[in-house]
Amino acid sequence: YWFPVVTSSLPVSLREPFLIMAKKYEGCAVGIDLGTTYSCVAVWLEQHCRVEIIHNDQGNNTTPSCVAFTDQQRLIGEAAKNQAATNPENTVFDAKRLIGRKFSDPVIQKDKMLWPFKVVAGINDKPMISLNYKGQEKHLLAEEVSSMVLIKMREIAEAYLETPVENAVVTVPAYFNDSQRKATIDAGAIAGLNVMRIINEPTAAAIAYGLDKRTDCVEERNIFIFDLGGGTFDVSLLTIKDKVFQVKATAGNTHLGGEDFDNRMVNYFVQEFKRKNKVDISGNPRALRRLRSACERAKRILSYAVTTNIEVDALFQGVDFCSSITRAKFEEINMELFEECMETVDRCLSDANMDKSSVHDVVLVGGSSRIPKVQELLQGFFDGKVLCKSINPDEAVAYGAAVQAALLSKGIVNVPNLVLLDITPLSLGVSVQGDLMSVVIPRNTTIPVRRTKTYVTTEDNQSAVMIEVYEGERTRASDNNLLGFFTLSGIPPAPRGHPLYETFDIDENGILSVSAEEESTGNKNEITITNEKERLSTKEIKRMIQEAEYYKAEDKKFLRKAKAMNDLDYYVYKIKNALKKKDISSKLCSKEKENVSSAIARATDLLEDNNQQDDIVVFEDNLKELESIIERMKAMGKIEFVYIHTHLSLISSQSKVTRDIEMSTKKGCPSHAEAMQLKQPGAPFKCSGCKQMGFGPSYHCESSNCSYVLHEECANAVSIAFHPFFSKSNFEFHEKAPGKRTRYCDGCGKDVLGFVYHCSTTGYDLHPCCLKLKHNISDQEGRVTLELCQKVPSKCVKCKHRNVVERVKGWSYVSSGGDCCYHVSCVKELILENWKKGYFSQETNNSIGMSSDRENTQVALRSMEIVPSGRRSRRINKYTKIAVLVFKLVVSAIFGNPISAIAALVEALVTD
Template identity: 50%
Template sequence: MATKDAGTIAGLDVLRIINEPTAAAIAYGLNKKGERHILVFDLGGGTFDVSLLSIDDGFFEVVATSGDTHLGGEDFDTRLLKFFLSQLKKKHGVDVRNDPKATARLKRACENAKRQLSSQPEARVEVDNIAEGVDFSEKITRAKFEELCLDLFKKTLDPVKDVLKQSKLEPKQIQDVVLVGGSTRIPKVQQLLKEYFSGKEPNKGINPDEAVAYGATVQGAVLTGKDEIENKVLLVDVCALSMGIETVGGIMTKLIERNTPIPAKKSKTFSTNANDQTTLLIQVFEGERAKTKDNRMLGKFELNGIPPAPRGKPKIDVTFEIDENGILQVSAKDKSAGISETITITKDKGSLSTEEIERMVQEAEDFAIEDKKLREKMEEKVALETFAYALRQQINDEHRLAGKMTENEKMEIDTAVQEALDWLDEQKDPEADDCREKYKMLERVSKPIIEKIYKEAKPSSGGDKSAEESTEESADGGDEL
């Protein structure tokens, strides 16, 4: 009765009271899949509940319940807090356990790190001026977090075993495992559940914080005769705006296009735009315009430690991965050097309103012709510049062309390359057609010489490459950042 009264006080028309596990099952449409057994695993901030439901012809029965009223996200935060308090004392000689304000700030930072570790392999706990003259900053890996909390994670299986014992069922007789509560995002919790149920993936297509409200909304629609909206509620979400990174010339290079269904994952290879470049700045944007200055920045990070090499040679794989909750993870990896960096961007990080999204889309449509022309100009300019530098690298590399051509041939190509680069320096905003013409001019000079070299070379087990293939391979490090 108290729940119904609370709803009425809040201004709601209370049609029916349903329990949380039933609402979660309805959210996933499991009431429409015939006779089945469902385990609802509800791990929140402070409490933990497990319910086993039986569904037959739309009729729900809660067969068994179990749980722990003193287990949840708060306990995981506390484990992290204790660990970092000891690190603070060990590394800085500072003990803030008796300072409530400092402890509270550190605990908030721990909670934030815990959330990040659900979607990335490591996080950083930072608290400025935690004590006089001390700025605290420590990295923690997901593996360390799992080690600190493993006994608590394993403890979540006890109520699962209990409800199965109460209902006299085996794990293999459970058709669906439904996740509810923010703490179910923790990968180790999901892994333990999956292993216990012999590889069965838990249902996690709906935000676990919203699953119960979701199901209650659908049930309300059914009770008011508006159940046709139920099908709309479970539509796959999509990206409202395209997402990508800034490349040479301030161009927006998209990795995930607007209206792509989520979850989604896209990768693209990029490279450096200067010789011996050891750092890449990855700037992440959303929007539809050709120039990043007309789009919205979501975040940025640096990939450091790239081995010095000619421009265009390093291959940096940039990956965009967005999960069902709209959380975007962007990573950059140089496989040859074994280095990588990641940034996680949550959808509540200054999210745009529907009106702002519509304005940006309309703006892109209004400037579509200008943007297309601008992008084409920049692409042709970059193509010419990349081709010119690739040729220069080849004619100066003893293992490529330098050892196979005469000095006159080398000088002829180098002169053409220098003319093209000088022309690019003089032109502030060259037209696409002009860039294409300069590209063809370079080809006219270089191609006959390179083809002659490859024809004169003796074939070796079919491994020869044409002049065109050789030049393209040298230039194929990916778009330049």
């Protein structure tokens, strides 16, 4: 035992110099929000100077943090969650609640009663997940499961960026302890990622909010981040000034979130089912999983509805379960947890010594922050202050992590030059005489930091001391979390009270190093807290990396087999249909028919026995056999059959999204997968995709029985696109307009009848061609005559010429002077009229139909009455002309020759 003499506490600030000289990393880097229930990945796009949230292969911005194992393959993300109800014992989730903890932890013991998968004790009391994979029992650590989710996020990023991703900034809850942070770094290493930095989730959200809304904040502004996610809860108080983000205090609970609300709902309905049917389903994993899914859906619905139903068919022993729950009942069930959230908020403000009236902005982050009762309590706590909901709560953390990743990457210059000063969430210290906790670095100390404290020996001639390092807030050291221990020996003989110097050093990731020194002899010993018993060894990490590669190879093998089976099945189907036709069947002799039939029979048998056949080559050989038979028949002129490759998709969900999509001369027809040929501009056409008129290059189906034709924009549609008017909002592609807004396109104002891009943030719908409208139209001298504007509260010139006075709907083209305004649709109609008059050549521009021929363009502009000066034409309205001619007719009939007047009227009507 030894005790301190607090003669000095020598803080050594490493803050700004350390951050300025922060190590830069080569290669592509992304930011990953590794969540309890959902994960998200983002990247900084230097060419656009903004963060892009990367969507997965399903088009969603978040991916379930879920991994499943079946008899045939491993599933991650959406696919794993979708089959959870039928395979609950082998579907793993909530890995974040296991990582860095011991099996004997009371939290683990409580949670494992709710999980459908089995959790057992491993070496050094590590929790291990027991499951079956391909008929064999497997034991996985939480780090391995988290690494699989990270691998999925890495693959999503690589598919979008079309380049390998090696570096990442990964977020963790602010209240994660040292063990949990190091375990997260281990998970990244197993996934093949270099974890450049671990940052706290509320801090990352503050970066997102600060860059999005408070970029030019000169005066100090206090921001309170309320982050209530799927499994963890964090609050942080930060100050932002001149792009310096300094965390003042943080508090939270690593075991409080949406999952806990779901658990209480599940327990409530389990008791209700037991009361109604006298049956207890708490021991049935499949029934609990299905009930949990229904409760999760109901929780989401109650965020905007006051009541909803819970319906599960054949929940247990064929008994259907049907019930309802009101928002008030949901709030009653979870009120204890909601109040705990408010207590945490109060504790954070107390730690920062700040009154709630000094908080300028309260920012909501995390999916569970959408719960109305949470918002009501939080707004009441801050005396009615309006809560900031401007940033997407599901994406904000990944957004901030992506910015941090860009700051740590070499070669990226167009990134905000911000300084991030985070804090340590828990106190760090050593055990001294009497099992007391002597704090060296208090909680909420800005990191990175180094502090030295003087301690003395407790016995005469003491030659060595044992130094035990703890983390926590309890007075008794043994009640806190033991991080590690080491011995300082070689102390010279001396009376008790001989001084020793203890130095604690925390780096930017919150990782602790401790050293002790005896000054007279220079003897020194140090330790980087690694929790060797709890943390994975280098050998274990290498083994897990090899296993991850094995799983990856198995996944590729399964996908290759599935593709070969699909191709073979499709080929058999097409051949069977071809042989049913009399004109083809009559050309084949009996031997040829027998060969084809036997080949089809072998392929059919193989497809039916796919579970017993693991050799992919067998499927591919059968496919080649069918191809060779058909090729011989084609060569003999007895059959005209062309194999249509499967997997032709109009939407490329994993393509890199850019404004200029590379042009391809071949596409797949959505109606029957026949090839579509790119044709140069000709006559106007009606697009089969968006149902709008087109003028430029188009794709036409080569089949004689198909009249399918697509805009180039519709044929090149991607799952996610963006528009400069809304650079921070993604537009998702849909074959039909989603949600309520199905009436008209916000670009041209016309009805949405087919393909459409929809923005969930703004609620806007856009035809594919309207997403890429030309920003301006120029005259022969290159002067801008019309500019595209999002909103213009004036009248359309062309509509007025038709004697229909209406305000502009959707977007519009406005003249340079601002006094000449057209609907987008009216501009298109003018182009169509001008085409009919022969003003356009064959080289019509794709986007709006303006000719690339300067002379024809000038003629077209004149005919559209667009004056470069911005003034309206003084041309007389044609209806006025008709009125004048009718008046002349009447006068001529009375005073002159009526026949000549009628002839003049007819001629005027025909020409005008």
